[in-house]
Amino acid sequence: MSLTETRYCFLVDWFDNHAQLTRQYEFFFYPLDSTIEMYDSKQRRTFLKRTKYTVRLQDLFIGAAINVHSRQLIIRDYGDEYSRSQLVNQMESTLLLIKPDGYANIGKIIDMALQNQFSICRSRMLKIPPYLAQELLGNDTDIATAADSFTGGLSVAIELLKPNAVQDMIQLSGPPIVADAKNSDPKCIRARFGSLGHKNAVHVPTNSTEAKQQLDLIFGSGAHNFPRTATFKNSTLAIIRPHAIVQGKTGNIISMIQDAGFNITDMELYHLDRSNAEDFLEVYKGVVPEYHLMLNQLTSGPIIAMEITGDETITTTFREFVGPVDPELAKQVRPNSLRAKFGIDKVCNAVHCTDLPEDGTLESQFFFQIMQS
Known part of the structure; x- marks a missing residue:
């Protein structure tokens, strides 16, 4: 044909x-x-x-x-x-698991994947329990030492899609031992972001069968057994809007958030239906002229919701970092803000953030508690 x-x-x-x-x-x-x-x-x-x-x-x-x-x-x-x-x-899925020692570089690792033409299908933050670490490692000869690198902190699991995804991600990740990665391919993920030995920033499956099994372990029917990592304390919400995800800005936005010193304590990729989006945006209905356009944008594709935590001023501090709603104004008064860097207009302004301090925890609960039930 x-x-x-x-x-x-x-x-x-x-x-x-x-x-x-x-x-x-x-x-x-x-x-x-x-x-x-x-x-x-x-x-x-x-x-x-x-x-x-x-x-x-x-x-x-x-x-x-x-x-x-x-x-x-x-x-x-x-x-x-x-x-x-x-x-x-033509298309193949694989798993990219950013381990606790790669947490500080979540955005940069995601951006490397996107720059290599991977698309994000699913994503969520979790703490890897020891039994899951062992299942992911399978027949690894040094399973005890390697398993320790999976536990004790926050991880991000991502399903990625592209032709020949499994082999391409193996190549992009580099050798499992950090020293080997630095020697053989200094530009790979593990060479750039791994620290030592098996603390190599990421785990990836070694073949397509493993990829299917491991994706099912994390995103399949048993996914609800992994507790949410959200704290709902001194927290606020950030949402990467669909237009920014489609434009490949996800990694850059997360990198800016992390580099500015904010803590991401939960995150997940969602596809909001109109009903859920209306519930979330209810406070803007009849108040913001762009409400219906905001609703259409939020349901036009995938979003990534993140709980951002800090001290008691986190909602105000993070809102200032995100910048004014209008990117043109943001470029003038806060040129280094997220919306100045990645926003297009008042509706497609790259990132939603909580406006009022009293709503920070409530908005986090909407995605990481209510949407889970």
Whole structure:
């Protein structure tokens, strides 16, 4: 099939809040001109005529959530054998686990992955219990020593997607022992951010079978057994908005937060549906003119929510660091703020942060407690 004829088909679900039922559609993507089309197979009619839309092929994978005209669609399966055979072989998932000794460089490690064309599918912060460290290490000959590098602090697990993801991440990470990494590939992750021996900043699977097993261990049905790391004390909330994630700014934003001395004590990637986004933004309804545009932006793609902790002034201090809502104003009065660096306009201003000190813990609880139930 030539490029001019290429069309990928996916089965997608949309939950209709008004009818309280899940509707199913066929979703078509044409890579030549980045157009999409939707067909209602139950009603046997076109639901959305072929139209240009901002979506990338790497955003389309099983389990992904995409936003089309304010409707959040969940990709359930491939819609035909051609799409399955082409994309299953084309895209691969792997695990990148940033270990406690890599915590100070979460943003820089993520940015290295993004600069190497990996896409983030899922991500969450957790504390690795000893039994999980042993399962991840498998048949490692020095399992006792290596396992110690997984425990005792905060880790970030990330599912990454790209063609040949497993082998590419092995190469990007470098040899498991830090000294070997520094000698053979000084630009790799472990050479740059590892400290000594097995304290090598990251863990990655060694083959595709391991990758599937380890992703399931962390993100599968047992994921709820890992306690949240949020403290809900002297905390505030930061959200990396969808436009900034799509533009590949996730690592840079997290790096700026960490380099400024703020503590990230929990984080997770979410796909907010409209109902959850409305609940979260309720305080802005009828108050902020851009409310509906803010709602559309927050549901237009993945977000990364983070609990930021510090002293009792954390909400005010972090809000000043994020900068004014309008990036143009931020560039003038706080040129080194997050919104001055990464914002576009009042709606696409890169980062949401808690406005009022009394709401800091409440907003953290929304994502790391209420959204978990």
